[in-house]
Amino acid sequence: MTLGPGSAPASVDALQQALAEEQYIAERALAVPIYLALRLKRPLFLEGEAGVGKTEVAKALAAALHTSLIRLQCYEGLDVSHAVYEWNYPRQLLEIRLLETTPDLDRTAVARELFTETFLIKRPLLRALEETGDRPPVLLIDEIDRADEEFEGYLLEFLSDFQVTIPELGTIRASQPPVVVVTSNRTREVHDALKRRCVYSWIPYPDFEKELTIVTSKVPGASARLAREVTAFVQELRTADLYKSAGISETLDWAAALVALDREVLDADVIEETLGLLLKNQEDIDSVRGERIQTLLARAMDLAAR
Amino acid sequence: MTALVTNLLLFGRVLRAAGLQVHHGRLVDAIRALEWTGVGSRNDVRAVLRALLVHRHDDLAIFDEAFDLFFRAHGSSELNLPLFSLGERARVVAKREAGVPPRVEVEDIAGGTSSAAAFAVGAYSPVEVSRSKDFGEFTAGELEAARRLLLRMPWDPGLRRTRRWERATQGPIDLRRILRRNVMRGGALVDLPRRVRREAPRPIVVLADVSGSMDRYSRVLLYFACGLARSAGHVESFLFATRLTRVTRRVAAPGGHRAVTRLVRELQDWGGGTRIGEALRTFNTTWARRVMRHGPVVLIVSDGWDRGDPALLDRELARVRRSCARLIWLNPLLGSARYEPLTRGMQMALQHVDDFLPVHNLTSVERLATHLRRLPQGRHGTHRHV
Numbered sequence: 001m002t003l004g005p006g007s008a009p010a011s012v013d014a015l016q017q018a019l020a021e022e023q024y025i026a027e028r029a030l031a032v033p034i035y036l037a038l039r040l041k042r043p044l045f046l047e048g049e050a051g052v053g054k055t056e057v058a059k060a061l062a063a064a065l066h067t068s069l070i071r072l073q074c075y076e077g078l079d080v081s082h083a084v085y086e087w088n089y090p091r092q093l094l095e096i097r098l099l100e101t102t103p104d105l106d107r108t109a110v111a112r113e114l115f116t117e118t119f120l121i122k123r124p125l126l127r128a129l130e131e132t133g134d135r136p137p138v139l140l141i142d143e144i145d146r147a148d149e150e151f152e153g154y155l156l157e158f159l160s161d162f163q164v165t166i167p168e169l170g171t172i173r174a175s176q177p178p179v180v181v182v183t184s185n186r187t188r189e190v191h192d193a194l195k196r197r198c199v200y201s202w203i204p205y206p207d208f209e210k211e212l213t214i215v216t217s218k219v220p221g222a223s224a225r226l227a228r229e230v231t232a233f234v235q236e237l238r239t240a241d242l243y244k245s246a247g248i249s250e251t252l253d254w255a256a257a258l259v260a261l262d263r264e265v266l267d268a269d270v271i272e273e274t275l276g277l278l279l280k281n282q283e284d285i286d287s288v289r290g291e292r293i294q295t296l297l298a299r300a301m302d303l304a305a306r
Numbered sequence: 307m308t309a310l311v312t313n314l315l316l317f318g319r320v321l322r323a324a325g326l327q328v329h330h331g332r333l334v335d336a337i338r339a340l341e342w343t344g345v346g347s348r349n350d351v352r353a354v355l356r357a358l359l360v361h362r363h364d365d366l367a368i369f370d371e372a373f374d375l376f377f378r379a380h381g382s383s384e385l386n387l388p389l390f391s392l393g394e395r396a397r398v399v400a401k402r403e404a405g406v407p408p409r410v411e412v413e414d415i416a417g418g419t420s421s422a423a424a425f426a427v428g429a430y431s432p433v434e435v436s437r438s439k440d441f442g443e444f445t446a447g448e449l450e451a452a453r454r455l456l457l458r459m460p461w462d463p464g465l466r467r468t469r470r471w472e473r474a475t476q477g478p479i480d481l482r483r484i485l486r487r488n489v490m491r492g493g494a495l496v497d498l499p500r501r502v503r504r505e506a507p508r509p510i511v512v513l514a515d516v517s518g519s520m521d522r523y524s525r526v527l528l529y530f531a532c533g534l535a536r537s538a539g540h541v542e543s544f545l546f547a548t549r550l551t552r553v554t555r556r557v558a559a560p561g562g563h564r565a566v567t568r569l570v571r572e573l574q575d576w577g578g579g580t581r582i583g584e585a586l587r588t589f590n591t592t593w594a595r596r597v598m599r600h601g602p603v604v605l606i607v608s609d610g611w612d613r614g615d616p617a618l619l620d621r622e623l624a625r626v627r628r629s630c631a632r633l634i635w636l637n638p639l640l641g642s643a644r645y646e647p648l649t650r651g652m653q654m655a656l657q658h659v660d661d662f663l664p665v666h667n668l669t670s671v672e673r674l675a676t677h678l679r680r681l682p683q684g685r686h687g688t689h690r691h692v
Binding site for chain 1: 327329332335338339342343349350352353354356357358360361362363366468469470471481482485486587590591594595596599621625
């Protein structure tokens with residue numbers, strides 16, 4: 001355990017080490033923003049192509065800080081009743097039916113009782129405020145670019161006050177503000193007002209060395225040679241003109257698949273057979289198949305041998 | 307430490323001069339942050355300032371440029387240099403390299419040799435324009451009148467249904483609100499609140515061909531695109547000839563017609579042949595993910611003279627069609643009664659487009675407006691206008 005319970009990391013190095021223990025390799029350019037977000041107590045805004053490991057940052061951070069991870073997946077139409085709270089109406093109705101059989105019903109008492117925490121369904125944002133562990137939780141707001149602008153506006157307010165007002169219950173305030181990680185695939189520009197409140201970091205695709213480290217640590221079954229070749233091939237593949245490049249998770253899936261097939265080295269045939277694990281777009285697969293695989297493989301072998 | 311603070315404030319000014327939005331609050335954060343991380347490592351200082359002073363991916367390149375220039379030239383702790391020259395240098399370099407448009411624009415009214423100068427003046431023109439005259443035969447005066455008409459033309463791209471609900475007096479019953487409202491009344495159903503999907507303007511993507519063969523029409527069609535962008539809300543605009551460039555922000559800029567005039571003037575540099583397939587490929591790989599959300603109506607404005615690979619055009623056009631709600635091809639040549647879409651490119655395109663419409667005079671633009679307003683809500687609705 002590198003980090004003491006509840007304590008923010010003492011330095012960027014300590015943070016890097018703690019993340020490394022959770023098998024997350026954060027280079028300096030990423031570790032510094034994370035460290036600053038923790039020290040300044042501001043949300044961390046991670047932007048980058050799909051599959052570069054943005055969500056992993058939040059998971060690794062929660063593990064490194066020994067705290068829980070609360071995740072809110074965004075989608076178009078996401079509203080308060082799915083992000084913050086909702087009353088459990090069926091239960092309330094049931095309760096009313098039960099109470100109706102009780103003689104001497106005190107009406108005001110019933111109304112009071114129906115709107116208590118027992119009947120409240122807490123959604124991620126409210127849960128993040130109410131978390132009562134000795135450490136603040138990590139709140140992951142995933143793929144904010146999928147939510148609509150209205151929700152962004154709400155989030156802006158939430159992130160500045162860390163409080164939620166429920167008309168029937170009153171205002172709920174965080175005893176300790178959560179560590180917030182916001183991610184975006186940049187399918188649209190998120191409003192500047194929101195980003196300005198955050199510590200911003202752009203995560204690029206990893207370079208050869210970094211991706212190799214990730215492959216070796218996450219797919220221990222792969223031989224050193226296979227790991228190098230797989231990584232080199234994916235790196236070359238990313239330079240090809242494709243609709244959708246392969247992300248880190250695709251690299252890992254592919255490496256694991258090759259291990260399952262007992263492959264020690266890469267060749268054009270096995271790439272052809274397993275290409276569907278790397279590229280998820282029929283046009284991309286068609287355009288790479290055949291001759292282009294040979295060229296990419298030749299370049300990858302050069303890179304792996306270096 | 308004071309030298310560091312002075313340096314940081316100065317660096318903030320350099321960034322602002324280069325077009326970044328840097329807030330004082332963030333600079334204060336940066337000073338605090340550098341106390342924690344120290345200033346020993348250049349890379350750490352860069353990472354700290356990057357995380358706190360930049361909040362847009364587009365700005366990262368400018369930031370790096372400015373950072374290198376600023377901190378290479380005089381180290382991070384010493385300060386004895388001509389301040390303003392420094393700011394100037396960063397501004398010039400960052401701008402030229404990152405392609406940021408210059409901040410100060412001097413309208414070139416007198417010096418213009420081309421007829422573009424006539425537009426820059428924007429003076430009142432009493433010329434009446436015929437609604438049926440071909441754009442390609444417009445005189446300078448008529449062009450000016452058409453510009454003013456097109457830039458002010460009201461557009462209504464129709465609505466798309468969003469995933470968000472809103473209260474309504476008709477529509478499906480809103481179960482959630484029924485319960486919430488009626489729980490207080492002992493669970494009896496007193497009123498029946500209803501809800502409907504909220505509607506929002508349908509997004510539009512314009513891809514306009516400004517190659518040599520479109521020369522006679524490009525200028526007017528650019529005015530058309532600008533008018534559309536200003537009036538319809540969610541409009542993404544691209545120009546292409548042999549390459550593709552996004553001009554959304556420049557076209558939709560509210561500040562008068564300066565941006566348009568500049569674009570028109572730059573049209574000369576475009577010219578050349580068209581490679582529609584390659585332009586669409588760039589669009590599909592680089593931009594589609596960001597601008598094709600929510601099923602837009604895609605307007606491709608081109609005469610279909612394609613010098614690229616027809617198979618590529620076929621593939622890319624099919625892909626555009628799959629990710630939009632309606633694909634409309636606007637061809638200025640279609641206005642001529644003798645025109646037949648015989649070019650390979652046009653033949654290919656006709657298999658994919660939903661509508662093939664003329665855009666050669668003001669009447670055809672008005673018809674397009676009516677057509678857009680009446681588009682069915684679903685994707686690729688049934689009736690075709692070919």
